[in-house]
Amino acid sequence: MSTETMQILATALAIAGGGIAPAIAIGWIGAKGLEAIGRNPEAASKVQTAMILAIAFAEAIAIYALVIALIIKFV
Numbered sequence: 001m002s003t004e005t006m007q008i009l010a011t012a013l014a015i016a017g018g019g020i021a022p023a024i025a026i027g028w029i030g031a032k033g034l035e036a037i038g039r040n041p042e043a044a045s046k047v048q049t050a051m052i053l054a055i056a057f058a059e060a061i062a063i064y065a066l067v068i069a070l071i072i073k074f075v
Contacts, residue, residue: 011073018065025058 001009033051037044 011069014065014069014072018062018069020063022058022062023026025061026055029054029058 029051033047036047040047
């Protein structure tokens with residue numbers, strides 16, 4: 001395999017792994033947050049705030065993976 005092929009493969013793996021894991025995490029966070037709100041509706045504002053913060057952190061992982069993929073691609 002050539003260097004360019006290895007570079008493209010590494011880029012694809014970085015963005016694939018960095019996209020799948022946060023997607024699963026965001027789905028799980030959302031499901032558990034809605035479950036918690038369903039069990040205790042009075043705490044909806046506290047649960048929603050924590051849920052949105054956790055989703056933002058999970059999404060940041062995808063952005064880091066995108067940055068790594070771009071570094072691999074263009075450096």
